[in-house]
Amino acid sequence: MSLLLDKRELKKAAKELTLAKLNDVLDTLNSVLVERQSEIDAISEIERFAREKGFTLEQLGYKQVQDVMPEESVSVAKESKRPVKPKFKTLNxxxxxxxxxxxxxxxxxxxxxxxxxxxxxxxxxxxxxxxxxxxxxxxxxxxxxxxxxxxxxxxxxxxxxxxxxxxxxxxxxxx
Incomplete structure (x- = not known):
């Protein structure tokens, strides 16, 4: 639909679209919205759980990025990242x-x-x-x-x- 920029193309598209095609487009958009909402809910649940346990998301290796990264590269990066081995420092x-x-x-x-x-x-x-x-x-x-x-x-x-x-x-x- 982003290709339909000027009025002529919009009019042509309106003539070609039937009620059945519009319903298909709306169903597809609604299914994408439901899927995105479930992803947002899962992310917010993870963030809430981490805050309850006293962790920051950066401590857990989770960092929000505006760029879209493939899921495979994110999971590989998380698995291969070794946390720093903690050392207890006594107070003298x-x-x-x-x-x-x-x-x-x-x-x-x-x-x-x-x-x-x-x-x-x-x-x-x-x-x-x-x-x-x-x-x-x-x-x-x-x-x-x-x-x-x-x-x-x-x-x-x-x-x-x-x-x-x-x-x-x-x-x-x-x-």
Whole structure:
């Protein structure tokens, strides 16, 4: 139908189309719409399930692409992509840095934050130079960070173990 651009071609096509042909076209378009809707429902169900389990779609190897790719190449790419083997990183209290923001002690999560905080005039200090009035908060912050690190590690272990089971690699134990 996209070829019918000008009025003459449209008039010719209208004369050629009978009610039966129009019904066939409408049936075909409706079946395509139903098929596309079922695909959209399946994708949204996968996205909802991943969010419920705490994963991002990128972590699961699913990335939405505007370009249409053949399904075979997508499945081959997913199967061959090896996830990064997770390593549990323990928090060493002596090597942690802290900063005070809005009157509360905060743990420096990444060293890339350090320059940004210092640019804003916030002092970043090692654990041995934290004010004594904030000393009670240090253990709580380290416990929270350890809890978060454990949760992150365990979520990565699930993805790793799924891949490892299919490819005969080492199965890891969650913490």
């Amino acid at each position: 209290k002596a090597s942690q840095y802290f900063y005070v923001e809005d009157g509360q002690l905060q743990l420096l999560r990444t060293h890339t934050m350090k320059k940004g905080l210092q640019a804003r005039g916030i002092e970043v200090v090692p654990v041995n130079k934290v004010d004594k009035k904030f000393a009670k908060d240090i253990e709580r912050l380290l416990d929270e960070a350890t809890e978060q690190a454990t949760a992150n590690f365990n979520s990565k272990v699930v993805v790793w173990n799924a891949w490892a089971a299919e490819n005969g690699a080492e199965i890891l134990e969650p913490r």
